[in-house]
Amino acid sequence: INTSDVEQQLAGKRVLITAGPTREPLDPVRYLTNRSSGKMGYAIAEAAAAMGAEVVLVSGPTQLSVSDHIKRVDIETAEQMLSAVTSEVENCDIFIAAAAVADYRLKEVATKKMKKQGSGLHLELEQNPDILATTSIANPDLFTVGFAAETNDVIEYATGKLKRKQLNMIVANQVGINKGFDKDSNQVDILTADGEHITLPEMNKKQLAFDILDIICQTYHKEKP
Ligand code: CTP
Numbered sequence: 633i634n635t636s637d638v639e640q641q642l643a644g645k646r647v648l649i650t651a652g653p654t655r656e657p658l659d660p661v662r663y664l665t666n667r668s669s670g671k672m673g674y675a676i677a678e679a680a681a682a683m684g685a686e687v688v689l690v691s692g693p694t695q696l697s698v699s700d701h702i703k704r705v706d707i708e709t710a711e712q713m714l715s716a717v718t719s720e721v722e723n724c725d726i727f728i729a730a731a732a733v734a735d736y737r738l739k740e741v742a743t744k745k746m747k748k749q750g751s752g753l754h755l756e757l758e759q760n761p762d763i764l765a766t767t768s769i770a771n772p773d774l775f776t777v778g779f780a781a782e783t784n785d786v787i788e789y790a791t792g793k794l795k796r797k798q799l800n801m802i803v804a805n806q807v808g809i810n811k812g813f814d815k816d817s818n819q820v821d822i823l824t825a826d827g828e829h830i831t832l833p834e835m836n837k838k839q840l841a842f843d844i845l846d847i848i849c850q851t852y853h854k855e856k857p
Pocket residue numbers: 650710729730731732733734735760761762763764765777778779780781793
């Protein structure tokens with residue numbers, strides 16, 4: 633992708649993106665997390681910047697780096713991601729939630745390293761806040777885009793999330809062993825609040841980022857001409 637001749641479709645727009653996994657501590661040396669690499673969210677951040685947007689990337693721990701002109705805010709837990717998003721969202725036009733947020737955190741994080749007890753271990757978990765739903769519902773003028781990674785009934789679950797979280801658009805993909813998470817390519821279906829359904833072919837995540845943003849721009853400009 634030659635970024636020098638990318639159309640500046642997002643010039644003057646502020647785009648907020650979440651990416652990567654979150655990390656939920658058990659004790660000072662252990663945590664719960666997932667297989668997200670952050671590649672999709674980082675690719676979207678770079679593509680949005682290439683299209684002229686001012687980009688803020690709220691990121692969980694990843695092995696990736698971003699260009700200097702992207703503002704990156706590093707967090708670890710879902711609660712930290714929510715507070716970073718809440719303080720960055722003001723004056724943003726578009727919010728794209730590509731992060732794989734841990735659904736649960738430890739009810740009580742041990743302050744000292746946990747010791748083996750010679751038997752099984754029960755951990756009590758509680759649900760994390762839904763960053764996307766909270767942000768979308770609190771900012772009705774914000775154009776919100778979610779991701780839905782599902783192993784089965786992909787379109788049905790994605791449609792449910794589009795409605796429940798009051799999104800403008802959701803990017804749905806099938807995940808499984810060697811599919812979706814932690815890969816360089818992805819195949820997605822895009823569903824919009826006004827009932828459009830676009831099936832994209834499998835492609836490299838960097839190319840896919842531009843295709844997703846093209847569709848976001850078209851839908852955004854249709855709603856806000
Ligand atoms: N999401 C979020 N905060 C959470 C959970 C999810 O912002 N606590 C966002 C993700 O970034 C993604 C979308 O919501 O854009 C859907 O995430 P997903 O895990 O597929 O949906 P959940 O609502 O968590 O439902 P479930 O995992 O039970 O399928």
